[in-house]
Amino acid sequence: MELTLLGTGAPAGLPRPDCPCAACATALGDDARAATALLVDGALLLDLTPGAAFAAARAGRSLGGVRQVLLSHPHDGPAVEVPAGVPQPGRVPDGRELALLTGHRVRAVAMDSPGTGYAVTGPDGQRLLYLPPGGAPAGLEEGSFGMYDMVVADVVGRPDALAKLRAVGAVGPTTDVVAVHLNHDVPPGAELRRRLAAAGARAVPDGVTLVVGAYEDVPDVPRRTLVLGGARSGKSVEAERRLEAFPDVLYVATGGSRSGDTEWAARVAAHRERRPGSWRTAETCDLVPLLAEDGAPLLIDCLSLWLTDAMDAAGAWDDAVWADGGERALRERVRELTEAVRATRRSVVAVSNEVGSGIVPATASGRRYRDELGRLNAAFAAECEQVVLVVAGQAMVLRG
Numbered sequence: 001m002e003l004t005l006l007g008t009g010a011p012a013g014l015p016r017p018d019c020p021c022a023a024c025a026t027a028l029g030d031d032a033r034a035a036t037a038l039l040v041d042g043a044l045l046l047d048l049t050p051g052a053a054f055a056a057a058r059a060g061r062s063l064g065g066v067r068q069v070l071l072s073h074p075h076d077g078p079a080v081e082v083p084a085g086v087p088q089p090g091r092v093p094d095g096r097e098l099a100l101l102t103g104h105r106v107r108a109v110a111m112d113s114p115g116t117g118y119a120v121t122g123p124d125g126q127r128l129l130y131l132p133p134g135g136a137p138a139g140l141e142e143g144s145f146g147m148y149d150m151v152v153a154d155v156v157g158r159p160d161a162l163a164k165l166r167a168v169g170a171v172g173p174t175t176d177v178v179a180v181h182l183n184h185d186v187p188p189g190a191e192l193r194r195r196l197a198a199a200g201a202r203a204v205p206d207g208v209t210l211v212v213g214a215y216e217d218v219p220d221v222p223r224r225t226l227v228l229g230g231a232r233s234g235k236s237v238e239a240e241r242r243l244e245a246f247p248d249v250l251y252v253a254t255g256g257s258r259s260g261d262t263e264w265a266a267r268v269a270a271h272r273e274r275r276p277g278s279w280r281t282a283e284t285c286d287l288v289p290l291l292a293e294d295g296a297p298l299l300i301d302c303l304s305l306w307l308t309d310a311m312d313a314a315g316a317w318d319d320a321v322w323a324d325g326g327e328r329a330l331r332e333r334v335r336e337l338t339e340a341v342r343a344t345r346r347s348v349v350a351v352s353n354e355v356g357s358g359i360v361p362a363t364a365s366g367r368r369y370r371d372e373l374g375r376l377n378a379a380f381a382a383e384c385e386q387v388v389l390v391v392a393g394q395a396m397v398l399r400g
Contacts, residue, residue, distance in 0.1 A: 001104075001122030001212040002041055003150070006055040008206055009033030010183035011076065011133060023184035030205035031188035036180040038130060038152065043102040045069045045086070046118055046130050053083040059207035068100055073115035073132035091116055111135040119145075126212040128152065129170070133181035136161030145170035149213045155179035155201045156186055159245040160276055162199060167247035167278075174215045177201035194397065197221070199245035222386035222400050223347050228354040228377060229390035236301055238390050239351045246347070248296035249279045252287065254305040285309040291340035291348070303352035307369070307376055310334070316372070317365045334376055341383040352377050354389065 007013075014033040015024030027033070035049040039056060042065040049055075056063050069082075069089035082088060092098060092108035094116065099105050103123030108116050115132030122128070127146070131137070131153040137145075151171055153161055156179060165171040179201050186192050196202055200221045204210070225242060229235030243249045279299075282290070285306050290298060300306075314329040315321035341348065356374045361367045381387045386400030 001120075001124065001126040001128065002209055003128065003152070003212055004039040004042075004056070004059050004061050004209045005152075005178075005180065005204060005206060006037040006039055006052055006059065006061075007034030007049055008036055008180045008182055008203065010181050011035050011073075012183075014182055014184060014188070016184060019184060021184050023187050027184070027188045031192075033182055033206055036133070038180075039063070039066070040104065040120055040128070041102065041122070043067050043100065044104055044106065044120065045089075046120075047072050048080055048082065048086075048089045050080055052080075053086075055206065059209065061209075067102060068098065068106070070106065070118060071116075072118065072130065073135070092118075110138045112138040119148075122212065126150075128212050129165075131158075131161060134158060136164055140164050140168045140170075147172045148175055150176045150178065150210070152178045152180050154181040155196060155199055155245065156192075157181060157183065159199060159241075160278075162201070162245040163247045163276070163278070166245075176210070176212075176215060178210070179203045191395075194395065195241065198225075198242045201245070221347070222384070224341060224344070224384040225349045225386045225388065225400075226377070226381045226384045227349065227351050227388045227390060227395075228381075228398075229351075230354055230358075233390045234393035234395075235351050235353075235390040237393075238388065238395050239299055239301065239349045242349050243297050243299055243347075244276055246297050247278060249276070250290070250296050250298050251279050251281045252290060252298055252300045253281060253283045254285050254287075254300065254302060254309065255283075288336055288340045291337075291344040291346065293346070295346055297347035297349070300348065300350040303350055303376060303380060304355075304373055306337075307373055311369065311372065316368060319364070322368070330372065334379060337376075338379045338383055341380060350380065350384075352380070 013035055015027040034055060037049045037052055038046040039061055045066045048069050053063050063083055063086050066086050069087050071089050071091050094108050094110035097105060097107040105121045107119045109119055111117055113135045115135045117131045117137055120128040127148045129148045129151045133154050134157050136158050145168055148170055155162055177200055179196050186195055192203060227235050227239045310330055310333045314326045316326050316330055355370050361370055387398040389396045389398055
């Protein structure tokens with residue numbers, strides 16, 4: 001089964017008409033995208049958009065063989081002209097299935113927002129799932145979908161849709177996830193590719209034809225990632241974004257509740273509001289047992305607070321205690337942690353502060369903490385497939 005993407009952009013396209021934003025200003029060449037429309041084996045058109053016939057011609061295809069046109073979502077603006085010889089577009093009621101003379105079967109999938117998803121099975125059994133912009137399947141149950149060879153969806157706008165599909169086994173390690181309905185929310189080019197790769201997805205230019213069931217282009221998601229950054233740099237947002245397309249994440253908060261500290265409580269509340277409702281939370285600094293267990297991905301936020309707890313336990317703030325075994329005790333804790341990271345089979349995203357580039361602390365204990373955090377970050381990073389530094393909300397890949 002072949003899929004030609006006549007467009008891969010949001011309903012308004014990219015760049016948006018008359019939009020002065022930086023993303024639209026740089027959406028040129030392969031990064032310019034018409035509204036998403038899919039042509040399956042030249043016979044099935046999913047979403048009819050302005051200029052579809054010209055887009056097909058540019059891709060070396062024709063709409064002359066289209067036998068069915070299905071719409072996935074309400075179209076705003078003026079009515080789209082139906083090219084000569086192309087059937088009138090329609091929608092299929094949720095749960096209903098069409099059997100085309102070409103041997104394709106199309107089932108309408110209920111969504112949690114206005115629109116309809118379409119599950120397409122090709123004549124040779126390949127399976128494709130196409131989701132509308134801003135939508136995720138509703139009423140998912142484990143095993144109800146089966147694994148798809150390809151999923152084409154709004155990965156940037158609804159990463160939780162991908163998480164839900166993974167949770168029920170509809171998306172697996174070999175599923176080719178292609179992002180469409182791309183808008184100006186993420187700068188095009190390298191930044192878009194980086195964010196999608198972290199979710200196990202990719203984007204392709206308009207006009208590309210893909211073979212459903214070819215898996216060689218599926219991104220390899222890093223299993224261990226360290227996200228570094230200064231205060232309010234956006235490092236926690238970056239770490240959370242990396243796992244929002246995966247189900248059952250365990251968020252490990254190492255800072256505790258700090259009873260009576262209203263400013264800290266406000267910080268904790270802000271973090272909780274950002275996290276998907278399906279994530280679980282554990283407040284602990286005992287990371288080694290969690291890393292040793294099999295289970296859902298871990299998001300550890302953050303190593304700098306873990307170090308504070310470890311230095312407290314080692315008596316590191318007292319010079320005499322530090323010299324009389326405290327330093328050795330801390331080194332052992334760090335060694336145990338990094339060995340656990342090396343051996344873990346879980347996906348891990350850890351956050352830590354990068355504090356070595358600013359003012360030298362005025363106290364000996366402050367300098368000790370700065371130095372030990374630098375050592376911890378370096379040791380942890382050595383065990384990670386990917387290391388990212390976040391500055392002013394912009395992520396720079398240092399490794400991976």
